Amino acid sequence: MSVTTPSSQSPADVLVVGAGLIGLATAWRAARAGLSVTVVAESFGGPCASTVAAGMLTPATEASFGEEELMRLCVRSRDLFPGFVAELEQDGGSPAGYRAEGTLQVAFDADDMARLGHLGDLRTRLGLGTERLTGRECRRLEPMLAPSVRGGYLAAGDHSVDPRALLQALRAAAERCGAVGVRDRVRRLVVDGDGRARGVALDSGGEIAAGQVVLAAGVDTPSIAGIPEGVVPPLRPVKGQLLRLRTPEGEPPPVTRTVRGLVKGSPVYLVPRETGEIVLGATQEEQGFDTRLTAGGLWEVLRDAHELVPGVSELEVAETCVGLRPGSPDNEPLLGPTAVPGLQLAAGHFRHGVLLAPVTGDAMARALTTGALPDYARRFAATRSTGGPGAAGADGGPTEGGEQ
């Protein structure tokens, strides 16, 4: 997306605040649906949860108890991905870094295997097909796995994407569909005397007016000034530390598909890229707005990755990263209209922002064109805990089975 100055703009139908994957997926799908769209962000492509994320599209191997409805949304989005990427690459001409080799989830010891098996039953209930493998079968798929790996599951439908490439592809596609970028810091949301959102005021002094405003600024969303009290639930930052390793040119990568492992109860993953990069991650730490890279964070990730795939030790550390995942009070995303007319949310995607980008883009485009979320997304209405238009499903009630 080319970036312009606000003064050159006439009011857009939609103003998206935030240029991460969620903001740009919303902008692109809304523009594709015929709306005029402006995106405002301090940085386009700079460090954020989207550029730090590993890009696993792995609901089958993420499934955990108590999150069934969220997992259904994740599976829906995962299944949208091939079409989403095809349209995206067609619209923008920039590759999205999608890989469809499946995901191998492995257990380091017998306790880990028992735990994975337990989750296997849940996956069956959710209709997520995974294949149970012995340790030997795992090593046949990924020969660099440690001899001690006890077994695992192959999730043939769980894939990966390169979030940095995806972000670039979304920018290109949004631009081709007419969306306009403004690089500035939002000083505050502008709400008129009738209580309707009218746009934002910028740090540089200007204002951007729009028919509807979408807040999609990740963990920073609730701290945007001018939002009426009680409209945006608090989001807590959940810190992730990870490393990007580089396979020497001409050498085979240590893993050929996403490998997730449970090592003495501790989760770790290795996500390979076409470039030879391997992403290792990630910690999950709840300690506020802290983006320090710590000795313990690095150690934990390296320790577990080394247990699963000892050969990673030989690889060069190309980059270390820290990101903050935006966790809502119930860990589920906040989508669509709020109690403030003209103000919508696309935030709180926690660990699933990359995976949920396609379904979020579609649901938000629907909400922006029709005023209401599609049925399959109503459980995740931004108003579920705060009241207001579109509130539904906070008790897990009416939306179940009502997908469309």
Add this chain to the structure above:
Amino acid sequence: MSVTTPSSQSPADVLVVGAGLIGLATAWRAARAGLSVTVVAESFGGPCASTVAAGMLTPATEASFGEEELMRLCVRSRDLFPGFVAELEQDGGSPAGYRAEGTLQVAFDADDMARLGHLGDLRTRLGLGTERLTGRECRRLEPMLAPSVRGGYLAAGDHSVDPRALLQALRAAAERCGAVGVRDRVRRLVVDGDGRARGVALDSGGEIAAGQVVLAAGVDTPSIAGIPEGVVPPLRPVKGQLLRLRTPEGEPPPVTRTVRGLVKGSPVYLVPRETGEIVLGATQEEQGFDTRLTAGGLWEVLRDAHELVPGVSELEVAETCVGLRPGSPDNEPLLGPTAVPGLQLAAGHFRHGVLLAPVTGDAMARALTTGALPDYARRFAATRSTGGPGAAGADGGPTEGGEQ
């Protein structure tokens, strides 16, 4: 040291190639002895073994079998340090980052303790006073040590210095004593028809002439073009990977003195600085000119540091570093005159470059003013394996006990 261009110089008495600690210590001591000195280097203060090093001055806790003579040189240099630093700070006005809190060497398990005890006997033979402590006594000195630490030794005379501060102090002091810096790459050594070294030719096209040339370019020394064959022994790069951690402002550092540990046979150290920085190190890897930061290198250092002082996990990673120690064929430094008249060496200091800077500066100043190394340094003559003036002590023979 201010850096100038070669054309503005008249021939100096001494040209030092290399601006690491060894090169600058040589330059400063030679300038102080009344010689006119020029230093040429591609970088002054840039990445090199000197700026990566942790700065332990710890011969008592480094002592190992088969290195008795080298250890005697190390102890001599350690004992020179307080006076060296005092003169340096007086000459240059820049602090050298010297700390005299002693060093605690600890053992993680019973096997580690047995190994340290074995070396304790060697230390006694070398006259190096260390005090044996129980685990409880170790934790009384350093309360953040892991409860599992079995015991250790306090080396009250083993201290530390900040090599980056020391480098800066040496530059300032050398400049105040009249030394001149030239920032350029040496294309080749210039040797005249009589076989005498006359200076160096530079990449920029100029030449620097000098009465004597000292090669002090660390592991790159042997690859300087134009050196007659057989004059400079090969030096092998011994890779070290380490981390610099940052203690949050206002919080106490996890260790208050240098702590070295043996963790299941693997050595690790933590060196605190006045600034709150803690240096963790270091790997020792022999694999050529490879300066890649690797997953395995980081993991090894973090693992062992975490075992000894679990609290380091909370600290921020401020920097990761990789350096190449210059290892000579017998792991001992190469000092003084070579078989080529007018050409001297100060190289091959391996793991001891920081510690040996004072004694090297003194020995080289002596060799440059008198043509011969002092007795205490003759065992380390550059000619010991290649023949030529000053050759002695290659068999460990005549110099023992002959210190002056």
